[in-house]
Amino acid sequence: MVTDTIADYLTRVRNASRAGHRVVEIPASNVKKEITKILFDQGYILSYKFEDNTVQGTIKIALKYNKLTKEPVIRKLQRISKPGLRKYVNSQELPRVLNGLGVAIVSTSHGVMTGKQAKEENVGGEVLCYVY
Structure with a gap:
């Protein structure tokens, strides 16, 4: 289970x-x-x-894979907030992943969205994972 x-x-x-x-x-x-x-x-x-x-x-x-090198486009998927330790942030503390090259996926009161969208809508929430 x-x-x-x-x-x-x-x-x-x-x-x-x-x-x-x-x-x-x-x-x-x-x-x-x-x-x-x-x-x-x-x-x-x-x-x-x-x-x-x-x-x-x-x-x-x-x-999705790179056509020339056949490497996966997703280099890293990292779980941030875990059941044993939840990670909540407000709109000012939303993380930047790889200086803006990656994506932070955040669960907010307005739904699941990227960190950039959450910052634009001025909402915080639970940081689910990083993708880059």
């Missing part, structure tokens, strides 16, 4: 990209769907599809 579903999501994507898989299938939840949409909007994955063929549903993610 998995207690931290977001860490499981990140681990599945990380392992599939390192193994060179084209597609990874993950059990769905609303937070995972929002994280997937952010990864697609930021250009870290090729495409995604939500399937409701089971009770919970699944997310199919097509991973």
Whole structure:
């Protein structure tokens, strides 16, 4: 039984990209769907599809690789806020990942969004993960 579903999501994507898989299938939840949409909007994955063929549903993610070197576009997925130690920040303390080259994914009262969007909307929240 998995207690931290977001860490499981990140681990599945990380392992599939390192193994060179084209597609990874993950059990769905609303937070995972929002994280997937952010990864697609930021250009870290090729495409995604939500399937409701089971009770919970699944997310199919097509991973993105560099055409020349065949290396995965996602260099690092790092879980920040964990079940044992939650990490909350206000709008002034939102982190910059790799001096703006990476993305911080934040769960706010306005929904799941990137750190830049949260700063623009002047809302803080729980820092879920860093992606770069």
